[in-house]
Amino acid sequence: MNYFRLFNVPEEFKINKKLLSENFYKLQLKFHPDLFINDSELKRKIILEKSIEINKGYKTLKDFLSRAIYLLFLNGIKIKKESVLLQNNDFLIKYFSLNEELDNLQKNNFDKIQLNNFENKIKKKILNCKNMVEMEFEKKKYDKIIKLIAELSFFEKLQDNLKKAYNTYLRQIN
16 A cells, blocks of 8 residues: 555655645545444454554654655665664764763753753754755655665654653652
8 A cells, every 4th residue: 555645645755744634534534433333343344454554654654754764665665764773883973972962961960051952953963864855855865865864763862862861850850
């Protein structure tokens, strides 16, 4: 099943999210399992599977990173979000210092200025990666996209780790 066809949107990286949402809700209205509660068990099972597929497709196309990985897949390139970063050692070595910076933030009880600077640095790196991914999809430079996906995954994971560490810190001081 091609999710772009399912939602009747062009098979391109830049996606009209409003159209995607509209078509998602139309499909949900047509295939929502609650609408088939009085039908046969077989039909309910088929509708449930269709509803699951619709939800999975919507989630995939709505999310920037998932959509990038899915579009690569449609172009014959299969990568796993979890392992793509491990194949980019040069990048990991280059940005290892960011993990150290996060550790220092924790040791310094999340100094507000340092925290703000670090958050902004990560947000800029994420935005830069996203812009580059969009540009490279337009050029169909899939090798570059794979590296950018790895970098984006790293920065988003670092951002999540920062949020978790900061929330843990806030719970401890309150």
